[in-house]
Amino acid sequence: MHLVVICIGRLKQGPERELAERYRERFDDIGRKLGFRGLDVHEIAESRARDAHTRMAEEAASIAALFPEKHVFVALDERGKSLDSASFAQQLGRWRDEGIANTVFTIGGADGLSPELQRNANLRIAFGSATWPHQMVRVMLLEQIYRAATILAGHPYHRA
Known part of the structure; x- marks a missing residue:
């Protein structure tokens, strides 16, 4: 299974980009040994439209254009399901074992993801009820994906 992270907004050079x-x-390094075919991150420029509805629609079109043909779609959404790390790892492992070709994670812009994209998500997840800067959400998502791989590998990085 190949993993794709699609983000609205670009990370500038600095500690967030380095950590991501x-x-x-x-x-x-660890994912290939577990049957994952890699992890790509795509950055999309924020829409410059004047109103939120148009911005979300333009960003949704840009996001959807990057979806691989066969995929499972995970939307990061503040109203999404809160998964602990072990459950997140189990879900990724299940999709991998079911032969899902691609899992796509999306991080919306300042206005969030369009309602249509949210409705089409196979899973909507949140990193708690707090509002996080998009740069931090990207780092947290990539850390959780790495942590999921270590859990699936039985690696001691994850200590409950």
């Missing part, structure tokens, strides 16, 4: 890249590289 560190977790992506760590996942690549």
Whole structure:
């Protein structure tokens, strides 16, 4: 299974980008041994439209254009389901074992993901009830993907 993270907004050079890249590289190292075919991160520029509805629609079109043909779609949404790390790992492992070709994670812009995208998600997840900066959400998602791989591998990185 191949993993894809699609984000609205770009990370500038600095500690957030370095940390995000560190977790992506760590996942690549362990993930291949577990049957994962890699992890790609796509950044999409924020829409410049004046109203939120148009911004979300433009961003949704850009996101959907990057969806691989066969995929499971996970939307990061503040109203989504809160999964602990072990449950997140089990879900990724289940999709991998079912032969899902691609799992796509999306992080919306400042206005969030369009309602249509949210409705089409196979799973909506949240990192708690707090509001997080998009840069931090990306780092947390990549860390959780790496942590999921370590859990699936029985690695001691994850200590409950």
